[in-house]
Amino acid sequence: MNYVRGQQAVTLDHFTEQDILAMLDETGQLSWERTLAFRQFRFSKRIYVVLLNDDGELIAVRKTSRKLLAEFSKRYHISDVVLRTIAQIGEIHTAYSCTHGKFKLISTRGGTCADTTWIMAHHINSYGVCPTDQLLTIAFNSKVKIKSDISKETLDSRIADARWMSNYQSGIHRQIDLEYGFCNEDSRDAFYGDQDFHLQNGSGDKLYFGIELITNVCQTLHKDEYGSFVDRKRLHAMVAKVLEKGYMGSGKLPR
Numbered sequence: 639m640n641y642v643r644g645q646q647a648v649t650l651d652h653f654t655e656q657d658i659l660a661m662l663d664e665t666g667q668l669s670w671e672r673t674l675a676f677r678q679f680r681f682s683k684r685i686y687v688v689l690l691n692d693d694g695e696l697i698a699v700r701k702t703s704r705k706l707l708a709e710f711s712k713r714y715h716i717s718d719v720v721l722r723t724i725a726q727i728g729e730i731h732t733a734y735s736c737t738h739g740k741f742k743l744i745s746t747r748g749g750t751c752a753d754t755t756w757i758m759a760h761h762i763n764s765y766g767v768c769p770t771d772q773l774l775t776i777a778f779n780s781k782v783k784i785k786s787d788i789s790k791e792t793l794d795s796r797i798a799d800a801r802w803m804s805n806y807q808s809g810i811h812r813q814i815d816l817e818y819g820f821c822n823e824d825s826r827d828a829f830y831g832d833q834d835f836h837l838q839n840g841s842g843d844k845l846y847f848g849i850e851l852i853t854n855v856c857q858t859l860h861k862d863e864y865g866s867f868v869d870r871k872r873l874h875a876m877v878a879k880v881l882e883k884g885y886m887g888s889g890k891l892p893r
Contacts, residue, residue: 647768647775647783648696650755653688655681661688661698668699670710670741674778677755678703692761692780703756707736714738719858723851724803735759735800737807742800746788755786759797765790810844845881852877 658679668689676689687706689697699706710716716738725734736743740760747754757776765776773785774793786793815821853874860868 647785648690649773649785650675650677650688650690651753651787653679655679655684658686658688658698661696662686663697663699666699668697668706668709670713673758674761674780674782675755675757675784676703676706678752680752690782690784692778692782694780694782703752703754707756710736710743714741719854720851721803723847723854724806725799726854727847727850728799728802728806730799730803733796735796735803737800737803742797742804744793744796744800746786746792746796755784755788757784757786759800762797765793810847813844849874849878849881852881 658681669691672691672693674690674692676687679686679688685700685702686698687701687703689699691697711718716736721734721736724737725731733745733747733749735745742759744757744759745751745754746757761778761780763777763779765774767773767790768775768785771785774788774790775783775785776793777783812821853870856873856877857867857870860866
């Protein structure tokens with residue numbers, strides 16, 4: 639097994655194919671709870687991903703980053719259209735994060751960039767620029783460190799965006815629990831994230847979120863089926879009209 643030793647900070651983009659073959663794990667047994675970061679590599683038309691665990695262990699698998707993201711999404715029932723909708727509401731226009739519960743998965747470059755490093759930001763303890771090589775040193779809660787060419791300002795922004803999205807998600811859950819009596823307005827349960835955020839930003843409006851989400855789903859379906867987007871403003875108004883209509887007594891349901 640390969641481990642990051644002591645206070646050494648590993649740079650995930652400096653591995654050779656020989657390095658990767660030495661860490662290759664054919665079992666496919668990954669723990670997302672313990673994953674700190676991962677990055678894709680291509681050698682001789684072969685693609686690998688190197689993952690760093692919270693104990694410093696380095697593992698390589700014969701998969702693409704996209705495949706790992708798909709497995710992560712399936713494992714935790716994460717929908718891209720839901721994340722995209724939250725990002726749009728928060729006016730996050732580039733490289734929105736994959737947030738779900740405690741998970742805050744961010745990319746150092748664009749999310750579609752093959753050589754980006756993916757980092758579990760909820761494990762980050764601190765970070766700062768190393769004066770010797772000007773790379774950003776990122777220290778995790780487990781004391782493991784990595785170096786990255788992402789700028790401090792960009793990482794600040796990505797983490798802030800991930801927190802915003804996570805708080806918005808928890809706000810939706812909080813509103814549902816309030817309406818069903820599972821919590822009260824004074825509840826400060828950590829599960830709901832930053833309550834002050836919810837009060838200041840008006841998040842947790844599940845009706846508005848639902849309208850935006852269904853609009854995006856319909857837009858995506860129309861694009862996939864017909865190759866073009868339907869007029870968003872008109873579609874948004876139609877969806878809002880349906881969702882805002884109150885209960886008028888039960889009638890016959892379409893078969």
